[in-house]
Amino acid sequence: MSADENAEYAAVIEIDLNEITEPILCCPNDPDDVKKLSDVQGEKIDDVFIGSCMTNIGHFRAAGEVLDGEGFADANLWICPPTKMDEVQLKKEGYYSKFSAAGARIEIPGCSLCMGNQARVRDNAVVFSTSTRNFNNRLGNGAQVYLSSAELAAAVALKGALPTPAEYLNVVEPKLEDKTAEIYTYMNFNQMVGLGEFSFS
Secondary structure, eight states: OOOOTTOOOSOOOOOOGGGOOSOEEEOTTOTTOEEEHHHHTTOBOSEEEEEOTTOOHHHHHHHHHHHTTSOSOSSEEEEEOSSHHHHHHHHHTTHHHHHHHTTOEEOOSSOGGGTTSSOOOOTTOEEEEOSSOOOTTSSSTTOEEEEOOHHHHHHHHHHTBOOOHHHHHHHHHHHHTTTHHHHTOOOOGGGOSOGGGSOOO
């Protein structure tokens, strides 16, 4: 996607990504309450949810790589790809095996915990989610929900708590190093062959 040459904007916000040296989270229960990981590190997490329609297949691959070979997660781990197409591809690539080895509860494609309409966490659980909203009672009654990336979600699931920035980097960077091009390759409809094998019913 690219902007029209004559596009006009109400405002232009420039962000120097070199100044962002650690993950940023939305804190319970307001997507506008944004803090650095170092400000909230150590918080115990009961459930980790990797899903929502705003995730793409690269997020699941990245999480799978971080989880791979690390044993069972210390938090309840929920995995829910947004579409059947993602599910089929992740299975083909062996990521469902990685999720299962981490003890994940793998949901049918859809909303699941993101909307709290296919499943709910226990009352008053502390949750880490890759979804885009964390309003009161959305994922479960009284749930306190942090929002951030799938990469951090995998690290949180393994630890059962919000890690320090150093712990995050130590677990994530070695797993993703030299693999980012293949991990974050999107499934672009216009470039895919054999779409007939997928069911969209």
